[in-house]
Amino acid sequence: MATTAPESTAALNRIALTIRRRTIETSARARIPHLGSCLSCVELLTTLYWQELRIDPQEPEAPNRDRFVLSKGHGAPVLFQVLAERGFFEIERLAEFGKPGSVFHEHPPKPGYIPGVEAATGSLGHGLPMAIGMAIAQRIQGIDSRCYALLSDGECNEGSIWEAAMLAAGQHVHNLTAIVDYNKWQATDRSQEVMALEPLAAKWEAFGWYAQEIDGHDLAAIGQALAAARTETSKPSVIVAHTIKGKGVSFMEDDNNWHYRTPNPDELAAALAELQEVQL
């Protein structure tokens, strides 16, 4: 299995900027919501797809590939941009995004429709257990690969996440890295105020996981945490990544209205102008 070519931080930043711009443009054009949730995980996905995952876009179903499951399925709009940019399919396919009859809508469909999509998600609390099943399958089959799942903090409301957490620790599923995109919001409220999430990293630790806490927009920190997780040989790993919902656009950052809102033409222009100002 081809390993992703290491990318420089500057190159990763450039990719992240492109992904961010395209995600916002698509949200505005196709009226696709969950923009804030997409923008909070751009650096996480960029690092995974350009630096961490052992994947080959030309051979998306290779049995020995690493598997990535977007457990926070409402982040599909940004995942689709990542998969296109990474070469799983032609970027032109995204012109159909949001149109009637397209598979490119608000959540990932089951495998077989969009190359690179490993599981249909969107029903929260569902992707992490599927990723654990994939990791256990790799162990049974003697395949030296790894599984990854990206969760939202709101998703940690679901009981099945904690069922999965206990099972993975009990079975010593160490070829697994979960990442929580901890942007401090869920659909309608602060995640800490809806359910007592804190201390989140300590909770995972108490459930038997190797837990790391990082700035989820710091590319170097993400890369280091993913690498450290790979060295753990007895426990599943979790990276609690502190992020900002709507990251990258001043008037979207930490404003939960952008969970459901999509940009009007003025807002789109303002957002893109801000993103052009980034000095790489």
Next chain:
Amino acid sequence: MKELVQESSDVCLLSGDIGNRMFDRYKEVAPTRFLNCGIAEANMMSMAAGMALSGLRPVVYTITPFTTTRCLEQIRTGVAYHEAPVVIVGTGSGLSYAELGATHHSLEDLAILRSIPNLQVCAPADSLELEAQLRQAITEGQPTYIRIGKKGEPDLLAEHAPLGIGKANLLKQGNKILLLGIGPILSEALQASTLLEQKGIQLAIASMGSIKPLDHQFLHQCVTAGYSHWISLEEHHQTGGLGSALLEWLSEQQINTIEIKRMGIGDHFVHQLGDQNYVRESEGLNASAIANLVQSL
């Protein structure tokens, strides 16, 4: 299961903390392919879907309400939508665990699960039918739910019967009245036929084996054979199960010459408890109730 796991390196067994000692022989053969997933059925079902998408053939096993309605979302999205080759086995189905109370009864599972696309829904009458269905489900790799009873139930089908998913079998010849049943409760129908024979009535009895797919060819043969009354029998609510499936089929076929009576549990929970025989009797679902209904037709 021991034979199946020996035959294929893809077969895995996931148990929801049940089957104490029952899987010892299996575990001797394939210890790494047995997982006690604990009392956490939602995670177990999604995990099974993930394993199946990675090329394995997991069989998920626990008590029926917990492997069906408890994790319905995970069955619908993880197993059925993904067409993941998972076999879901529900043990102690219907009123098998009558004494354990309404929490352990499963009288809705057929109705609910047969509405889910891609999912086969089976209720074998005995161990022969179960073995054939389990082997077929694993070999063909289609998402399948198999609802079974409890230990010690009699074999009802002939050894040479054409068994498998979607294959009905005639257990007894008869005239005019045909009972179409599903699951181990067919033993009550066979006892009823003995009572009826003493009164000169020959009741025809068939095991449908699965509710989805339904054996359409067999049903057409039953229509041609001229049975004027059909009785459906299932240890399940009357709503949505085999009886409903038969009514739907007759309606779709525009056949209005056959009268159907549906035997099953009414639209209520059962909380006046006893053993399975007691509750079958109190709910009007035993041999004498069947015989009485046949005589009234």
